[in-house]
Amino acid sequence: MTADLSRRMVLAAPVLLSACADTSVSAAPADVKQGTNSKLLVAYFTRSGNTKVIAGTVQRALVADLFEIRPAKAYPEDYEQTVEQARQERDRGYEPPLAATVKDIGSYDTVFLAFPIWGETAPPIIRSFLKAHDLSGKTLRPLITHGGFGPGNSASVLKSHAPAARIEQPFIMEADQERRTLNTVTGWLSQTGL
Numbered sequence: 001m002t003a004d005l006s007r008r009m010v011l012a013a014p015v016l017l018s019a020c021a022d023t024s025v026s027a028a029p030a031d032v033k034q035g036t037n038s039k040l041l042v043a044y045f046t047r048s049g050n051t052k053v054i055a056g057t058v059q060r061a062l063v064a065d066l067f068e069i070r071p072a073k074a075y076p077e078d079y080e081q082t083v084e085q086a087r088q089e090r091d092r093g094y095e096p097p098l099a100a101t102v103k104d105i106g107s108y109d110t111v112f113l114a115f116p117i118w119g120e121t122a123p124p125i126i127r128s129f130l131k132a133h134d135l136s137g138k139t140l141r142p143l144i145t146h147g148g149f150g151p152g153n154s155a156s157v158l159k160s161h162a163p164a165a166r167i168e169q170p171f172i173m174e175a176d177q178e179r180r181t182l183n184t185v186t187g188w189l190s191q192t193g194l
């Protein structure tokens with residue numbers, strides 16, 4: 001491990017501990033952005049925007065309702081800190097509190113659930129979302145982006161957290177990795193000597 005990386009992990013530690021301890025927040029129901037097709041909901045989680053583009057494309061094409069899944073406590077701006085926090089949460093089976101829940105989930109027939117792969121699985125907040133919303137009898141259509149390593153074990157997470165939903169074949173797409181962009185920009189910066 002490089003000195004720089006270990007220093008960053010030490011700096012990240014208090015952030016991670018406080019994030020993991022924060023289990024008391026209960027999410028209030030929020031309004032979704034309304035389409036005219038009120039039986040369809042597109043719910044999405046995104047960090048760097050790839051998944052939002054896909055969610056928005058589906059939502060506009062089908063004139064569905066739209067809901068952004070957000071944690072009550074935002075993940076760090078720093079990419080490496082987020083990777084580390086996500087890894088810890090995954091390993092502990094931690095389900096972070098949601099900032100808000102969908103007001104009337106019962107009114108939808110089909111829920112498109114759009115998310116990026118984090119640590120070879122669905123992000124922890126997706127487990128929180130599924131835990132907080134009863135999708136029994138509904139069709140669940142996953143829309144998944146990943147950075148080149150595929151959907152991992154996300155299918156089994158969906159199955160275990162939405163056991164009574166009818167889960168359709170997922171749409172899966174490779175999309176840009178923030179890490180690649182960061183590395184490219186950092187390399188360029190160091191060449192400039194700035």
Ligand SMILES: Cc1cc2nc3c(=O)[nH]c(=O)nc-3n(C[C@H](O)[C@H](O)[C@H](O)COP(=O)(O)O)c2cc1C
Binds near residue numbers: 050083084145174177
């Ligand atoms: C915390 C974190 C963990 C990630 N883990 C993986 C992974 O295990 N496999 C993979 O292929 N991509 C991984 N990625 C890359 C993202 O899945 C990919 O870039 C995705 O399209 C990002 O979507 P977004 O722009 O909607 O946030 C990870 C990204 C982050 C931020």
